[in-house]
Amino acid sequence: MNPTLLIIDSGNSFVKWGLFNNDLWLIQRRVSYDDISELETEFSVLSEPHLIIISHVARDETKNEICKLISRWSIQPIWHHSQSYQCGVLNGYSDPKQLGSDRWAALIAAWNIEHKACLVINAGTAVTIDTLSDSGKFLGGIILPGFHLMLNSLYSGTQLESISNRLGVYQNFPVNTQNAIHSGIIQSLVGAIDRMYDVLSTLLTHSAINCIISGGNASLLSPFIKYPAKIIDNLVLEGLVVIAKDELNRKELSSS
Ligand SMILES: Nc1ncnc2c1ncn2[C@@H]1O[C@H](COP(=O)(O)OP(=O)(O)OP(=O)(O)O)[C@@H](O)[C@H]1O
Numbered sequence: 001m002n003p004t005l006l007i008i009d010s011g012n013s014f015v016k017w018g019l020f021n022n023d024l025w026l027i028q029r030r031v032s033y034d035d036i037s038e039l040e041t042e043f044s045v046l047s048e049p050h051l052i053i054i055s056h057v058a059r060d061e062t063k064n065e066i067c068k069l070i071s072r073w074s075i076q077p078i079w080h081h082s083q084s085y086q087c088g089v090l091n092g093y094s095d096p097k098q099l100g101s102d103r104w105a106a107l108i109a110a111w112n113i114e115h116k117a118c119l120v121i122n123a124g125t126a127v128t129i130d131t132l133s134d135s136g137k138f139l140g141g142i143i144l145p146g147f148h149l150m151l152n153s154l155y156s157g158t159q160l161e162s163i164s165n166r167l168g169v170y171q172n173f174p175v176n177t178q179n180a181i182h183s184g185i186i187q188s189l190v191g192a193i194d195r196m197y198d199v200l201s202t203l204l205t206h207s208a209i210n211c212i213i214s215g216g217n218a219s220l221l222s223p224f225i226k227y228p229a230k231i232i233d234n235l236v237l238e239g240l241v242v243i244a245k246d247e248l249n250r251k252e253l254s255s256s
Pocket residue numbers: 010011012013014015032057102122123124125126146147148149214215216217
């Protein structure tokens with residue numbers, strides 16, 4: 001029988017979770033921290049999974065809530081943390097443990113998909129732009145405030161606070177405040193992506209670099225990226241599946 005895996009990405013604003021079995025997602029859901037009780041309802045109809053793996057970068061209270069929710073099952077969860085080496089990826093961070101577990105899982109997913117140099121972009125509450133070499137080494141990456149964090153900090157830190165309609169659209173040459181702000185944020189995030197692409201291709205001395213973009217705001221940024229970019233929903237969940245399968249293989253090997 002194929003094991004059923006409960007995969008949880010406890011991100012900065014949302015919990016994303018999915019059930020994976022037989023190389024297929026049976027379900028994927030996204031729940032805001034403001035509606036965490038929804039998660040209880042969703043979990044209450046599930047039968048006990050064979051493995052639970054969790055990446056958690058949110059507050060400790062959220063970790064406690066997740067612990068409470070999964071305590072309905074007897075199985076001990078795997079709390080995923082960044083390591084020096086895992087599933088083919090070498091971690092170049094000075095202190096490998098300091099790297100966010102979501103970034104590490106996304107890098108592992110990207111390497112598993114591409115097996116070559118790659119820019120791994122997660123456009124969520126925070127935006128991370130991470131680099132993988134042709135041999136699967138994480139060379140380093142950058143962290144920026146995401147679209148809504150930039151928008152909110154601009155509105156709350158200036159006299160623009162009084163503007164009630166904050167909905168803008170992208171223009172090359174914006175001619176109203178909302179569009180100027182919207183376009184400024186897009187330009188800054190896409191500009192950062194372009195620069196990371198350039199520094200990576202300079203270092204590697206070639207430009208055969210793939211780009212993967214994920215996260216709640218992936219589709220907002222992807223139309224502006226100059227290079228071909230694959231949008232992959234929930235890259236962190238995909239990485240956690242690779243890690244979970246690796247764990248199961250190890251267990252099987254050690255028990256045989
Ligand atoms: N109600 C909302 N509250 C917060 N963010 C929202 C909301 N609706 C849309 N968003 C957008 O979704 C983004 C969150 O993306 P995502 O689904 O990747 O979740 P996340 O928990 O922030 O993940 P990550 O931890 O990877 O940043 C936010 O940056 C914001 O732009």
